[in-house]
Amino acid sequence: MADTLKTLKCPACGKDMEKVFIPSEGINLDICTQGCGGIYFDNREFQEFDEKDEDISKILEKISNRKFEQVDTTAERTCPNCGAKMVKNHSSVKQIVEVDECYSCGGKFLDRDELVKIRAEYNTEEERSADMLKHVYTAIGSQLEELDKRHAKSVTSRSSLQKLFLKLAGA
Ligand SMILES: [Zn+2]
Numbered sequence: 001m002a003d004t005l006k007t008l009k010c011p012a013c014g015k016d017m018e019k020v021f022i023p024s025e026g027i028n029l030d031i032c033t034q035g036c037g038g039i040y041f042d043n044r045e046f047q048e049f050d051e052k053d054e055d056i057s058k059i060l061e062k063i064s065n066r067k068f069e070q071v072d073t074t075a076e077r078t079c080p081n082c083g084a085k086m087v088k089n090h091s092s093v094k095q096i097v098e099v100d101e102c103y104s105c106g107g108k109f110l111d112r113d114e115l116v117k118i119r120a121e122y123n124t125e126e127e128r129s130a131d132m133l134k135h136v137y138t139a140i141g142s143q144l145e146e147l148d149k150r151h152a153k154s155v156t157s158r159s160s161l162q163k164l165f166l167k168l169a170g171a
């Protein structure tokens with residue numbers, strides 16, 4: 001999905017979000033500069049900013065050293081781009097920060113201090129992926145074991161069906 005040029009309403013405080021152009025990426029981010037300091041990323045923008053080696057100075061310029069409205073970060077939010085309900089997910093398997101994600105358009109909303117916290121989780125994209133993979137492998141490993149057990153069972157029931165079939169067929 002491309003950058004949208006329409007003004008988005010902040011999903012946390014309802015104020016109009018400001019389009020902030022990020023020259024290094026050539027994209028516009030939506031930042032709630034008049035309200036709570038939240039940031040909305042579309043589905044491919046976020047990965048350009050979540051690691052320590054990526055430049056967020058333009059974002060920090062907008063959200064540092066200013067007073068922002070306090071918002072309830074646990075409240076349910078609606079995607080400002082497409083109107084779908086957003087879902088809270090941990091930003092990584094470390095489970096430190098919860099991000100609002102839109103499963104419909106892929107957008108993500110971060111409360112003001114969450115970007116900095118997420119960037120502190122890993123040094124590089126590789127470390128983040130490696131940790132995620134480790135987690136996934138552990139989860140898949142136990143699922144495979146379970147599948148193996150079930151499969152073994154279905155093999156036995158299949159062979160007994162086969163015997164019954166052969167018996168009915170008069171073989
Ligand atoms: Zn806001």
Ligand SMILES: [Zn+2]
Binds near residue numbers: 107
């Ligand atoms: Zn959406």
